[in-house]
Amino acid sequence: MAEQVNVLVVGEGGREFAIAHKLQQSKHVKQVYCAPGNVGMTTVGVQPVAIAETDFAGLIKFAKEHQVAWTFIGPEDCLVDGIVDDFRAAGLKAFGPTARAAQLEGSKDYALNFMNQYGVPTARHASYRDQTAAIKHVDQFGFPVVIKENGLAGGKGVVIAQDRQTAIQTIKDMFASGQARLVLEECLQGPEYSMFVLLSDGHYRILPMAQDHKRAYDGDRGPNTGGMGSYSPLPQLSAQDHRRMIDEVVVPTVKGLVAGEYHYHGILYIGLIMTVDGPKVIEYNVRLGDPETQVILPRLKTDLFELVDAALDDRAMPAIEVDPAACFGVVLASQGYPKKPVHGQDLGKFPTADGIEIAYANVNGKLDDLHGAGGRLLMVLAQSASLQDAHDRVYHYLGQLDEPECFYRHDIGAKAGLK
Numbered sequence: 001m002a003e004q005v006n007v008l009v010v011g012e013g014g015r016e017f018a019i020a021h022k023l024q025q026s027k028h029v030k031q032v033y034c035a036p037g038n039v040g041m042t043t044v045g046v047q048p049v050a051i052a053e054t055d056f057a058g059l060i061k062f063a064k065e066h067q068v069a070w071t072f073i074g075p076e077d078c079l080v081d082g083i084v085d086d087f088r089a090a091g092l093k094a095f096g097p098t099a100r101a102a103q104l105e106g107s108k109d110y111a112l113n114f115m116n117q118y119g120v121p122t123a124r125h126a127s128y129r130d131q132t133a134a135i136k137h138v139d140q141f142g143f144p145v146v147i148k149e150n151g152l153a154g155g156k157g158v159v160i161a162q163d164r165q166t167a168i169q170t171i172k173d174m175f176a177s178g179q180a181r182l183v184l185e186e187c188l189q190g191p192e193y194s195m196f197v198l199l200s201d202g203h204y205r206i207l208p209m210a211q212d213h214k215r216a217y218d219g220d221r222g223p224n225t226g227g228m229g230s231y232s233p234l235p236q237l238s239a240q241d242h243r244r245m246i247d248e249v250v251v252p253t254v255k256g257l258v259a260g261e262y263h264y265h266g267i268l269y270i271g272l273i274m275t276v277d278g279p280k281v282i283e284y285n286v287r288l289g290d291p292e293t294q295v296i297l298p299r300l301k302t303d304l305f306e307l308v309d310a311a312l313d314d315r316a317m318p319a320i321e322v323d324p325a326a327c328f329g330v331v332l333a334s335q336g337y338p339k340k341p342v343h344g345q346d347l348g349k350f351p352t353a354d355g356i357e358i359a360y361a362n363v364n365g366k367l368d369d370l371h372g373a374g375g376r377l378l379m380v381l382a383q384s385a386s387l388q389d390a391h392d393r394v395y396h397y398l399g400q401l402d403e404p405e406c407f408y409r410h411d412i413g414a415k416a417g418l419k
Contacts, residue, residue, distance in 0.1 A: 011074030040360020
């Protein structure tokens with residue numbers, strides 16, 4: 001491709017910041033637009049566009065008017081609602097699964113049936129439309145038991161109930177909140193890992209591995225969140241276990257996607273747990289994860305534009321080359337997140353520091369006078385030859401901040417021996 005092109009990223013958070021930033025670095029890209037984006041994206045040359053991610057017609061109109069070569073879809077709700085189908089119907093290229101394929105994230109029950117059909121190892125499970133039946137059978141899964149909302153929940157619709165009383169109350173609460181179906185699963189034990197597969201129909205490339213930290217507070221306590229920090233690579237993951245994940249999980253998953261004629265062009269996240277019986281799938285997501293994307297893409301030496309461009313056209317994708325340097329990141333979130341996050345706090349201006357990058361997410365205002373927009377505000381990142389050094393740089397930076405209406409975890413990376 002001789003001339004440079006424009007691309008569009010849909011979304012506004014830290015994941016989209018990282019995607020847009022990486023694409024803007026490509027020699028093939030003239031301008032990355034991000035809709036709606038956030039003001040922090042201007043720090044890396046990305047242009048926010050004031051179009052809501054749910055305004056499919058507006059996004060399509062913008063893509064046509066600005067000669068966008070293709071669009072990278074970030075958020076899961078857009079994918080489940082069929083944004084890729086709409087773009088294709090308008091004669092435009094969009095990187096992400098169709099609405100049918102997006103049900104692998106949109107419905108836990110759908111995903112589990114897919115795993116059962118194609119021999120992908122997962123937890124013992126059952127789904128229920130009826131509160132009485134769920135309560136009646138909860139003992140069959142032992143305790144702790146995993147209780148999941150069936151639909152999209154932004155990473156927060158999972159409760160690990162330690163005892164029967166908590167489980168019953170959780171089941172009642174989920175049905176009372178309007179859930180039409182929920183899933184009960186045995187609680188698998190072992191380290192958790194995030195694997196991201198870039199798919200072009202039946203062909204795939206595996207991106208660098210990462211580990212996410214879902215619980216809000218230190219020591220893996222508190223409610224599940226969208227993710228409070230992550231790092232890559234994973235020194236605790238052996239090459240042998242990584243190979244098993246590919247052979248026992250990725251291969252049957254991809255074969256299932258081909259057999260089911262999903263024609264999947266996009267990212268598939270596979271949440272894995274390495275049990276004593278081997279790798280098992282916790283869940284599928286049909287897009288890149290947040291906050292893992294922020295630590296994976298800086299390590300990707302292969303041009304992301306070239307990977308996606310080839311995938312969309314079903315051309316041979318380039319091999320994945322990974323920078324051996326480690327990347328480590330911690331999320332700064334609003335006090336009260338995830339249940340009742342503070343909104344509108346004065347964040348001021350975040351100072352520059354050697355070796356530190358900031359992936360902005362839920363912020364607004366001006367770069368020298370930022371305000372919080374709720375939830376996870378940004379992620380502080382460092383890249384270094386040593387994972388421990390990257391860890392130390394991030395925590396030193398965070399320790400210098402004065403943000404009383406924000407919080408962060410102090411133990412990201414502890415599972416890799418970092419302190």
